[in-house]
Amino acid sequence: MKTYTLLGVILFSCILTCDSARGGGRGGSKRHQSRLYYSRMPVMIQHRNSDNYYEHKDGARIVQASHFEQDYMLGRKISFFCMAQGLPRPEITWFKDGVELYYHKFFQVHEWPIGNDTMKSKMEIDPTTQQDAGYYECQANNQYSIDIRGFRTDYVMITY
Structure with a gap:
């Protein structure tokens, strides 16, 4: 209506x-x-009533996610996790510094649909470089709403 x-x-x-x-x-x-x-x-x-969009009962919402801040060692693996619910099942898209991430040989996304309303997604970068430091986001969306979680990451160097 x-x-x-x-x-x-x-x-x-x-x-x-x-x-x-x-x-x-x-x-x-x-x-x-x-x-x-x-x-x-x-x-x-x-x-447009914003409550109908952001608080829609079937809208996409992230129910579990990685910690906000993570440090990684250069050359090691870094991974972020997002789990979203909604009807229809949300799609999850990953971003770095505001730009959508696309597949390459060091970047992988694994997804697991659960039931008809939940999607789990894990993003991995292996091996990492200095250029992988930044602000990452997972965005869950379906026809009713969008939910976003952000993660900040930076590298650490161990000197002997």
Whole structure:
């Protein structure tokens, strides 16, 4: 069911100023001066209640995730975990510094659907480099909502 704001359907006037290309500005003859055109067009404004989106009972929500901050040793494996629920079952997408991560030989994502409403996802990078430090996010989404968890990671070097 759609809900509309108190204004409902607004009728408004668009004023378009059309200058003639043949001297409608300064110094042009009266015949080619600017004209004003009016039009009345209906505009539908749909009111979106944010509670219906973010708190939808079937919306995607992350129910378990890795710790917020993790350090890793260069050359070792780092992994992050996310588990999300919702109907339909959410999809989980991984991001680093705001950019979606794509598969390459050192990056893997493992997913396990559970029942008809849960998805588990584990993202691994092995071996790690200095460039793997940053801010990672798992994003769970379905047709009703989106939920995001973020993880910060940095490398440590052990010196002897």
